[in-house]
Amino acid sequence: MTNQMFPSRRDFMKTGALAGATAMSGLSLMRGVHAAQDNKLRIGLVGCGGRGRGAAMDALSADPNTVITAVGDAFKEIAVGTITALKASDEYGSRVLVTPETTFDGLESYKGVIENCDVVLLCQPTHFRPITFRAAIDAGKHVFVEKPVAVDIPGIKSVLETAQLAKEKGLNVVSGLCWRYHPAVVDIMDRVIGGQVGKLINIDETYLTGRLWTRGRQQGDTEIKYQARNWYNFTWLSGDFNTEQHIHSLDKAVWANNDEAPVSAVGVGGRMCRVAQPAYGDIYDSFGIKYEFANGVTCHAYCRQINGCYNNTDDYMYGTDGKATVLSYTIEGKNPYRVRNTNHNMYQLEHIALFNAIRGERDYINNGVYMANSTLMAIMGREAAYTGKRLTYDEVMQDETALVPDGYTWDSTPPTVPDENGRYKIALPGVPGGFGYYGEQF
Numbered sequence: 001m002t003n004q005m006f007p008s009r010r011d012f013m014k015t016g017a018l019a020g021a022t023a024m025s026g027l028s029l030m031r032g033v034h035a036a037q038d039n040k041l042r043i044g045l046v047g048c049g050g051r052g053r054g055a056a057m058d059a060l061s062a063d064p065n066t067v068i069t070a071v072g073d074a075f076k077e078i079a080v081g082t083i084t085a086l087k088a089s090d091e092y093g094s095r096v097l098v099t100p101e102t103t104f105d106g107l108e109s110y111k112g113v114i115e116n117c118d119v120v121l122l123c124q125p126t127h128f129r130p131i132t133f134r135a136a137i138d139a140g141k142h143v144f145v146e147k148p149v150a151v152d153i154p155g156i157k158s159v160l161e162t163a164q165l166a167k168e169k170g171l172n173v174v175s176g177l178c179w180r181y182h183p184a185v186v187d188i189m190d191r192v193i194g195g196q197v198g199k200l201i202n203i204d205e206t207y208l209t210g211r212l213w214t215r216g217r218q219q220g221d222t223e224i225k226y227q228a229r230n231w232y233n234f235t236w237l238s239g240d241f242n243t244e245q246h247i248h249s250l251d252k253a254v255w256a257n258n259d260e261a262p263v264s265a266v267g268v269g270g271r272m273c274r275v276a277q278p279a280y281g282d283i284y285d286s287f288g289i290k291y292e293f294a295n296g297v298t299c300h301a302y303c304r305q306i307n308g309c310y311n312n313t314d315d316y317m318y319g320t321d322g323k324a325t326v327l328s329y330t331i332e333g334k335n336p337y338r339v340r341n342t343n344h345n346m347y348q349l350e351h352i353a354l355f356n357a358i359r360g361e362r363d364y365i366n367n368g369v370y371m372a373n374s375t376l377m378a379i380m381g382r383e384a385a386y387t388g389k390r391l392t393y394d395e396v397m398q399d400e401t402a403l404v405p406d407g408y409t410w411d412s413t414p415p416t417v418p419d420e421n422g423r424y425k426i427a428l429p430g431v432p433g434g435f436g437y438y439g440e441q442f
Helices: 009-020 025-030 050-062 076-087 110-115 126-138 153-169 183-193 223-229 247-256 346-358 368-387
Strands: 041-046 066-073 103-105 119-122 142-145 173-175 200-209 264-270 286-292 298-305 312-319 322-325 330-333
Touching: 041 050, 041 110, 050 066, 050 076, 050 119, 050 346, 066 076, 066 110, 076 103, 103 110, 110 119, 110 126, 119 126, 119 346, 126 142, 126 153, 142 346, 153 368, 173 346, 173 368, 183 247, 183 322, 183 330, 200 247, 247 298, 247 312, 247 368, 264 368, 286 368
Parallel strands: 041 066, 041 119, 066 103, 119 142, 142 173, 200 298
Antiparallel strands: 200 312, 264 286, 286 298, 312 322, 322 330
16 A cells, blocks of 8 residues: 555545436437447447357347447457357347458457447456546447456546546446346345335345366467466456456445445455466455445455355345345345346346437436446455455555556566466465465465
């Protein structure tokens, strides 16, 4: 942490809240500005992995007047593979208009994509989202941005500034925090916020699941190319899994607390089974964090990625009059309730909302504040576990640490590099310097 002071939590919330407010009436004139005369919206995809390919399919399914015109990925073979798969679809293959000239690769492939579309889908690794989000809004494009939106505090600040700029330009921003677009979850959350469980006291968030993927080093890979290929396993690229995956749960805690970030966090975390090097990079395999919100609500958040263990992913919200189990769509206690219709495709619904807003068929959308505050909550918890300290909002917002390489070419140096034995340092709470190698004694 540095000693340079940033705005207080209250001032920061006031400033950030502007980005999520309903646009002024004059912005309605701009909503359809990028639709072509035939009412088609040109979609550009940045990041062609599994989530990117899924987002492209959702965008095509959500609106019959969308076409894919450009794609970009760090790896050319992944970009080409996604185009091939999309074009092979009987349902929407004819609407994939990508050419070799609009297929881009490399760490700055987003630049070419943004030039050749009206709406950008940002689905590349988390590290790049503040950069590409700003580039898209500067270029006057509407944006779908996957979760989370940053890996560090400078990234969070950038995202909030860009969201405010999007509001000023009348550009719609939809977040990939997809549960916000699931009608059954919205129903339960509205009831929690509306007091159906009484005064909210505590929230338990769980994301207990198995180990995710790793990708090996290929012949000829530079260090940054290897890490980009294996991005989930490096904090500077993914934010660690408390940020990259658990954010879906943490977002509901932010949602239940007026879309504000917590005021403090203390927690534990580490590597119990994710010990192999270099495949598991520098991320943890378990976190347990206690958060506190300004209104006195506490949140206990647990996430784990270890095979062969008890799995559970849900949100438990306890109030003075009952308990809501969000992903079970139930409320117990004084005012019991159960959602009956839970069969919704939230992935398509978030794109439908985006396109309807662009076409002026619904209100302007800007999810910038909550996607930033939910990501901030995740980063705060990660850093509490990494350092072993109780961190406050104001302390976290003073952190100027930027997890960045020295450039964005395949010859650049990433912020973490292996030693002569191929080992990456990991965060070690309570030790001098805060980082070391797994298994060493201090």
